[in-house]
Amino acid sequence: MKFLLVEDNMELAQAISARLQMDGHVVDHANKIEDASAFVETGDYDLILLDIMLPDGDGRSFLRQHRAGKNDTPVIVLTARSQVSDRISMLDLGADDYVTKPFDHEELQARCRAVLRRKAGHAQPVVQLGNVVLDPVAGQLRIGDQVVTLRNRELRLLELLINAPGQIFSKAKLADRLFSYDEDVSENAIEVYIGRLRRHLGASSLQITTLRGLGYRLDHA
Structure with a gap:
């Protein structure tokens, strides 16, 4: 699978990329919305991992634009916001799931697998x-x-x-x-x-x- 990781914390981005690559996935990394948009325009991805607080704006604007363009690539939001209202707003904007920071990497990997299975339309990946x-x-x-x-x-x-x-x-x-x-x-x-x-x-x-x-x-x- 090919993932796009949008995260400006380089240490966290490297840790997430390393774990996903250990699972055999290909990972492109963007640290701002402008780069993420360029990646999406030129490549195909199975899943996007999206941080909310980015140097050039709010990740929710990227998510809104992503869905407005009829792009159905699944998106998991990575957020430090734990308020229910924040999580609801992100789901309403089109996020497929969210993970609250700090998170366990195994949980993130499990959520990625679950979202990908739902996208494929079956509960089992076999x-x-x-x-x-x-x-x-x-x-x-x-x-x-x-x-x-x-x-x-x-x-x-x-x-x-x-x-x-x-x-x-x-x-x-x-x-x-x-x-x-x-x-x-x-x-x-x-x-x-x-x-x-x-x-x-x-x-x-x-x-x-x-x-x-x-x-x-x-x-x-």
């Missing part, structure tokens, strides 16, 4: 297609009775493809979802990960089809 079962939370891929170990980006690539079978993903789109803004990624890197994933799926009923000039598509035989 996905099955043909003889392939993927549990992205446990980091486990099963093909029939065989358990296959994937590296982090192989896992995230399969998660992206298996949740949208038949959809074409360009190399640029895959790079955007698998790598953060600060990482320098070549098209060859995407080809390498596609090749590795193809080898892992060799005994499965799934195949990754190359569409020359367009990208890749996961097909179910």
Whole structure:
């Protein structure tokens, strides 16, 4: 999954990013509203973590603009405000959840998983297609009775493809979802990960089809 973290406290931002990256997520970080808006305009995110008090304004203005633009990316607000009225106002503006500072990082991770499950429309994150079962939370891929170990980006690539079978993903789109803004990624890197994933799926009923000039598509035989 790809997250956008909007937080001006650098120490806290680094701690949150590190925990999310340990879970295999890609994290872009913005420390002000202007940068957050630029990230959203140029990239796709599965979840936004939004601080309220930012150097160039109130995060609620970003949230209001985000929802006014018909953007349905889930937003979890990070706030030091504990008044019920404050939390209600943020939910009314379109926040999907909120976490009050200071918070436990495991609670934040659990809330992220819950919001992502709701967005996907199911209570369980496990996905099955043909003889392939993927549990992205446990980091486990099963093909029939065989358990296959994937590296982090192989896992995230399969998660992206298996949740949208038949959809074409360009190399640029895959790079955007698998790598953060600060990482320098070549098209060859995407080809390498596609090749590795193809080898892992060799005994499965799934195949990754190359569409020359367009990208890749996961097909179910």
